Amino acid sequence: MDAxxxxxxEVERLVAPKFxxxxxxxxxxxxxxxxxxxxxxxxxxHAESRYSHLPFSEEKFLKQVMxxxxxxxxxxxxxxxxxxxxxxxINLAVGEAWLADGGCYATCxxxxxxxxxxxxxxxxxxxxxxxxxxxxxSHARGAADLLVHGTHGAGGGLGRRGQPLGMNIxxxxxxxxxxx
Numbered sequence: 001m002d003a004x005x006x007x008x009x010e011v012e013r014l015v016a017p018k019f020x021x022x023x024x025x026x027x028x029x030x031x032x033x034x035x036x037x038x039x040x041x042x043x044x045x046h047a048e049s050r051y052s053h054l055p056f057s058e059e060k061f062l063k064q065v066m067x068x069x070x071x072x073x074x075x076x077x078x079x080x081x082x083x084x085x086x087x088x089x090i091n092l093a094v095g096e097a098w099l100a101d102g103g104c105y106a107t108c109x110x111x112x113x114x115x116x117x118x119x120x121x122x123x124x125x126x127x128x129x130x131x132x133x134x135x136x137x138s139h140a141r142g143a144a145d146l147l148v149h150g151t152h153g154a155g156g157g158l159g160r161r162g163q164p165l166g167m168n169i170x171x172x173x174x175x176x177x178x179x180x
Contacts, residue, residue, distance in 0.1 A: 024087075024122070026129050029077040035065040038079060041086045045112045074141075075109075078133045080126050088113040088126040090134050094141045106138030108148040145174055 029035065039058060046056040068075055074095055080088040090111040097103035111130055117123045131148070138146040 023082075024125060024129060025081050026133055027079055027081065029065070029069065029079060032066050032069065035062050035069075037086050038065060038089060041079075041089060041112065041114055044114055048115065076137055078130060078137070080129050082117065082122065082126075085114070087117045087122075088130050090130040092134055092137060092146075094138060094143050103144060104142045106134070106141065106143035106146045108134060108146065111148075 027034075029038075039061070042058075042061050043056055046052060065077070068077055068091060071093065075091070075093045077089060077091045079086050079090075088111070091109040092106055093109055094104060094106040097105055111134075113123050113126050113130075117126060134148070135146055
């Protein structure tokens, strides 16, 4: 069945019951139909992004997520569910060092926590679950480091006088591999 052609009712019937939980639970994105569960979170993400002035493209989002499913050896996406909603997501890739022979590094391509949840203590738990899963996944693939970086908000970047705007985060998590 083509996930793009599924109605909300079909998604609820086929996919959502598997993910209902009263606690926080982590899942690895593994099927095309599961990508539809990420749509509400993607819409909230877009609404907060520096591109919120552009219309959100559900079709483009779903095609990109489904393409990411094809990167089974060097990529993964994980999501956290609370009750019946996806409240957080992280997308990862792993590969060789860009400017060196050998070495393996993981990169967080994107991560987002639902704004309503993010403002509570539960948001910290969601962030912790996503980061721990990212570290485990990266380490299992031999990555020496997990690079987590991002900019968020419409004001991200530099202002007229070069001052930072928005939130810019860069974290290099040494996973204990590859260095003498």
